[in-house]
Amino acid sequence: MNEQIMAPKKGLMTPFNIGAAIIVVAGIIITILRFTLGLGAVTNLSDYYPWGIWIGFDLMVGVALAAGGYVTSSACYLFGMKRYHAAVRPAILTGFLGYFFVVVSLIYDLGRPWRLPYPFLLGWGTTSMLFEVAFCVALYLTVLFLEFSPVALEWLGLKKARNLVHKLTILLTILGVVLSTLHQSSLGALFIPAPSKLHPLWYSEYIAVFFFVSSIVAGLSMVIFEGAISHKALHHRMGKEYLENHDDLTLGFAKAASMVLAGYFTIKWVGVAAGNHWDLLATGYGLWFLVEMFGFIALPSVLYAVGVREKKFGVIKIAAVISVLGIIVNRLNVSIICFNWYLPSADRYVPSWMEVVISLFMVTLIMLVFRFIANRMPLFDTHPDYRDNH
Amino acid sequence: MSLSRRSFLFGLGAAGTGLAVGKTASASTGKEFTGYPDSYGVLHDISRCVGCRQCEGACNTVNDLDAPEKPFTDTSVLDTKRRTGQESFTVVNRFEPKGKRPHFAKIQCNHCQEPACASVCFVRAFKKSPEGPVVYNPDICVGCRYCMVACPFDVPAYEYDKAFSPRVRKCTMCAPRIAEGKLPGCVEACPKEALVFGKRDDLLALAKERIKKHPGRYIDHVYGEKEMGGTAWLYISDVPFEEVGMRTDLGSKSAPALTSGALGVVPMVVGLWPVFLTGMYGMTKRREKVAAQDQKVAVTAAVQEAEAKAAQELEVCRAKAKTDQEKALAKADKEREAAIAKALEEAATKEVPPETDETPHGEEA
Numbered sequence: 001m002n003e004q005i006m007a008p009k010k011g012l013m014t015p016f017n018i019g020a021a022i023i024v025v026a027g028i029i030i031t032i033l034r035f036t037l038g039l040g041a042v043t044n045l046s047d048y049y050p051w052g053i054w055i056g057f058d059l060m061v062g063v064a065l066a067a068g069g070y071v072t073s074s075a076c077y078l079f080g081m082k083r084y085h086a087a088v089r090p091a092i093l094t095g096f097l098g099y100f101f102v103v104v105s106l107i108y109d110l111g112r113p114w115r116l117p118y119p120f121l122l123g124w125g126t127t128s129m130l131f132e133v134a135f136c137v138a139l140y141l142t143v144l145f146l147e148f149s150p151v152a153l154e155w156l157g158l159k160k161a162r163n164l165v166h167k168l169t170i171l172l173t174i175l176g177v178v179l180s181t182l183h184q185s186s187l188g189a190l191f192i193p194a195p196s197k198l199h200p201l202w203y204s205e206y207i208a209v210f211f212f213v214s215s216i217v218a219g220l221s222m223v224i225f226e227g228a229i230s231h232k233a234l235h236h237r238m239g240k241e242y243l244e245n246h247d248d249l250t251l252g253f254a255k256a257a258s259m260v261l262a263g264y265f266t267i268k269w270v271g272v273a274a275g276n277h278w279d280l281l282a283t284g285y286g287l288w289f290l291v292e293m294f295g296f297i298a299l300p301s302v303l304y305a306v307g308v309r310e311k312k313f314g315v316i317k318i319a320a321v322i323s324v325l326g327i328i329v330n331r332l333n334v335s336i337i338c339f340n341w342y343l344p345s346a347d348r349y350v351p352s353w354m355e356v357v358i359s360l361f362m363v364t365l366i367m368l369v370f371r372f373i374a375n376r377m378p379l380f381d382t383h384p385d386y387r388d389n390h
Numbered sequence: 391m392s393l394s395r396r397s398f399l400f401g402l403g404a405a406g407t408g409l410a411v412g413k414t415a416s417a418s419t420g421k422e423f424t425g426y427p428d429s430y431g432v433l434h435d436i437s438r439c440v441g442c443r444q445c446e447g448a449c450n451t452v453n454d455l456d457a458p459e460k461p462f463t464d465t466s467v468l469d470t471k472r473r474t475g476q477e478s479f480t481v482v483n484r485f486e487p488k489g490k491r492p493h494f495a496k497i498q499c500n501h502c503q504e505p506a507c508a509s510v511c512f513v514r515a516f517k518k519s520p521e522g523p524v525v526y527n528p529d530i531c532v533g534c535r536y537c538m539v540a541c542p543f544d545v546p547a548y549e550y551d552k553a554f555s556p557r558v559r560k561c562t563m564c565a566p567r568i569a570e571g572k573l574p575g576c577v578e579a580c581p582k583e584a585l586v587f588g589k590r591d592d593l594l595a596l597a598k599e600r601i602k603k604h605p606g607r608y609i610d611h612v613y614g615e616k617e618m619g620g621t622a623w624l625y626i627s628d629v630p631f632e633e634v635g636m637r638t639d640l641g642s643k644s645a646p647a648l649t650s651g652a653l654g655v656v657p658m659v660v661g662l663w664p665v666f667l668t669g670m671y672g673m674t675k676r677r678e679k680v681a682a683q684d685q686k687v688a689v690t691a692a693v694q695e696a697e698a699k700a701a702q703e704l705e706v707c708r709a710k711a712k713t714d715q716e717k718a719l720a721k722a723d724k725e726r727e728a729a730i731a732k733a734l735e736e737a738a739t740k741e742v743p744p745e746t747d748e749t750p751h752g753e754e755a
Contacts, residue, residue, distance in 0.1 A: 038554075050536075051539055110534055116532065123512060127646060130510060132656060
């Protein structure tokens with residue numbers, strides 16, 4: 001293909017590429033250490049903290065931020081927002097890559113990763129929330145693969161197969177929403193059997209609902225956030241339909257995010273009221289809870305609303321970044337920071353630098369694969385052969 | 391009631407060998423499970439423990455664990471608070487409650503009636519056996535360590551330093567020894583009878599009897615009777631349990647009971663979400679169809695109106711053209727007639743002289 005024409009005129013030695021190369025090399029070395037010497041050699045995991053950032057960040061945050069796939073495809077195909085059609089493909093790809101690398105991270109984290117199929121082959125532990133998560137993630141990864149496949153099939157010129165998959169769009173979208181609802185909420189429900197270990201301000205019988213609702217915020221915000229980045233970095237790959245509708249999509253999603261955040265803010269207080277934990281707000285953890293509530297939920301909700309009303313895209317982008325950070329903060333709070341909150345600081349978990357590098361390694365791989373695909377396949381544009389076919 | 395020194399109504403061999411075939415605790419059914427009848431347990435009387443660590447030593451021997459750095463006779467180990475680990479299935483900690491002599495409390499797996507570890511394991515590697523012990527099967531364990539996250543007593547430990555065959559490690563209540571009719575290692579080793587092995591129901595009765603017999607000595611609570619749905623290990627103490635490092639905020643709901651609500655929602659989502667979403671899709675489709683139809687009707691109406699208007703205008707034009715034409719024709723007729731008349735008149739006046747002039751010439755020629 002005409003790479004010279006399609007790619008911007010840049011050498012390989014961009015700051016991004018150099019940084020990515022360093023992380024990839026370090027990541028590969030630590031990968032070898034992890035699988036030859038064991039978890040103990042590279043992580044700070046302990047008997048008190050069996051789950052570190054590979055679960056708290058890579059899995060919990062990864063799954064939430066990959067929610068853009070189901071949010072965008074359901075908005076477009078099920079809720080009739082056809083004008084967002086051009087945004088579905090990049091959102092589905094991000095979702096697919098997000099989930100794929102969640103599974104890759106899980107392989108790093110599991111003690112015996114080669115037994116990953118055991119829950120479906122031998123155990124069938126249906127009383128476990130983790131079984132549901134595993135089952136849904138496995139199925140949803142397949143759904144996302146199928147939803148994304150038309151892009152690759154168009155690229156490869158396999159028209160028959162492409163049109164066959166295209167006919168399944170609605171079915172796959174509905175399946176995607178059902179599976180996402182289940183596993184997004186189940187990730188929160190993982191902590192339901194352990195009320196004594198998670199701080200009461202974060203533990204709630206509603207935690208599954210919190211996780212589901214905040215995944216919608218994560219999905220909407222990530223689509224806006226990525227759109228802004230892609231707009232700069234991959235502008236040359238964007239089709240007319242995508243570019244024409246980009247501002248419209250940003251405003252629409254920002255409006256939705258503002259409202260969902262407001263709802264999320266409300267139900268989080270319902271959680272505090274249901275547990276009657278108002279007295280805990282005056283403690284250190286209470287202060288941290290208020291920071292999450294006002295700084296990472298109420299603030300972006302207001303910023304989104306202002307951005308939409310004033311049509312200020314800069315404000316919307318800031319709101320998207322704060323929302324995404326808020327999701328990261330929330331998931332880390334639940335799985336690490338406010339987990340075993342009562343332990344003395346000597347027993348608390350702080351990730352090792354090698355765990356951090358592996359997490360960065362995963363993020364870098366996602367960005368590299370995304371760029372590879374966006375530069376080759378019809379991602380931000382429809383293939384000329386199928387322009388009127390959607 | 392007849393009591394042997396450390397074993398309370400312990401029927402030799404009665405435990406049998408059925409440990410491996412135990413059922414998993416109920417989780418999503420909402421049925422109340424009050425424990426297997428005749429299952430075994432241990433009563434730990436904290437007021438009797440002197441912190442000699444002989445139980446720890448016996449546990450180490452019985453389970454073939456690595457020898458610790460400091461020998462079990464070294465009580466300086468008690469200066470720091472410890473938890474269970476991969477090479478120590480039980481540990482004794484020293485506590486100094488305000489205004490009282492030092493107290494010692496032993497921790498190990500409590501072998502819950504409805505274990506959190508068993509209910510959260512997605513390969514069912516943990517089983518609550520009908521005899522009482524919660525046993526672990528390393529042959530199917532994937533190593534997700536959710537059991538460690540879920541355990542309210544922070545008991546299971548993991549072999550993080552093993553790359554190829556890491557296992558979860560915890561006290562087995564000496565299930566293999568019970569099957570052979572022996573006492574658990576720690577119970578057998580205790581020199582102060584701070585540990586008593588027996589049927590859980592009998593131990594519960596014994597614990598309550600001790601509390602009743604010594605009014606003012608014990609805290610009026612059998613720890614483990616109800617905590618997290620009840621545990622096979624039971625505790626009585628002469629100081630508040632939180633002063634010997636035990637959590638008193640666990641509640642009486644078991645882990646499976648806590649999870650059952652969330653699990654129960656799953657089939658509802660699977661059943662109803664597609665209905666709602668297909669409905670949304672249908673409404674969207676219909677809205678598009680109606681919009682398209684409305685558009686079509688409007689277009690047709692507009693076209694018809696335009697056509698009618700055009701036809702009318704055409705008619706008017708035609709009529710006008712006709713009248714214009716008629717007028718023009720009439721005018722033309724008039725003009726023509728006038729012209730003819732004029733011409734005739736002119737002709738009439740001019741005709742005479744030339745005829746008179748020329749005819750004679752012609753005739754002449």
